[in-house]
Amino acid sequence: MHATPKIGTPAHPSASAVRTVEAEIEGLRTLVQALETTLEAPLRDAIDTIAQARGRVVVTGMGKSGHVARKIAATLASTGTPAFYLHPGEASHGDLGMIAAGDVALALSWSGETPELRAVIHYCKRFAIPLIAVSSEAASALVGAADVALVLPKAEEACPNGLAPTTSTTMQLAFGDALAMALLEARGFSAADFRNFHPGGRLGSQLVTVADLMATGGDVPTLPESATLSDAIFEITRGRYGGAAVVDVEGRLVGAFTDGDLRRALPKADLSAPVADHMNRAPVFVDPHLLATEALRVMNERPRPIMLIFACERGRLVGAVHMHDLLRAGVA
Secondary structure: OOOOOOOOOOOOHHHHHHHHHHHHHHHHHHHHHHHOOOOHHHHHHHHHHHHHOOOOEEEEEOHHHHHHHHHHHHHHHHOOOOEEEEOHHHHOOOHHHHOOOOOEEEEEOOOOOOHHHHHHHHHHHHOOOOEEEEEOOOOOHHHHHOOEEEEOOOOOOOOOOOOOOOHHHHHHHHHHHHHHHHHHHHHOOOHHHHHHHOOOHHHHHHOOEHHHHOEOHHHOOEEEOOOEHHHHHHHHHHHOOOEEEEEOOOOEEEEEEEHHHHHHHHHHOOOOOEHHHOOEOOOOEEOOOOEHHHHHHHHHOOOOOOOEEEEEEOOEEEEEEEHHHHHHOOOO
16 A cells, blocks of 8 residues: 655745746746837737727637636726637637627737637638737747737746746736736726726725715705804704805805804804804815715815815805715725
């Protein structure tokens, strides 16, 4: 009976981890140099080809390149370039029908000789689908068939056996991000556009604007300049915001009156006293298109943080946001 051999822990596992990261960093440095030289022109061609396409980017790859391809497709789709992943192994079994006229194919293969990609390559050539290749072998079949060839520089894998895709997949992943960001800038993709594709989670809350959260119209507690303290009590209670905006006859914000101002005024004034005599004549307000996270910063950076902030356009009151609105939206 033979004992099962045990794999021991390296004497210095951190040294192995450091070597891995250093190898991948070196690969990225090589990629940066290539982007500034040999890859500059083909990258521009790839961007133009994708930007001019009427359809989507069909990203494909097998094995570890396939995993990277999935991530690239997801990044492209979330930054304004419609894209999806096509498994090359399934392509010849009906999934080639996912490729339509007007699409662009983006194929990843470090060797450029992945046999599963043959069906995709032949389909693209037969139906005039532009094919962009990402490989490290300039003389490979994939690069030879491509309309745009992006030949990444070769680099040593971090694997001590030189076998497991490590440095190569890191370079592919970084190149995919570079391509996506270049396309994002070329399309003028904004933070507002980004939010349309990322409404959920922490990222979505960071892209919410004041306009998305603010109360508007009759829901904004508002007082005219002629209002009395008695009027203010009613309006602050009705609005449940702990304060009210004071506006002139043209709807311009001229002051803010809070329940704190009310408490300070009552010991020395009766309820018929004008609000204008006790209001804050320098009310804090923001543009409704400002990100809610920025509005939160404005509220918190005051000597005394405020709970209620108003939104104005060209000086006219259009809304109000309370700290509780920011909390409910996950911003605060």
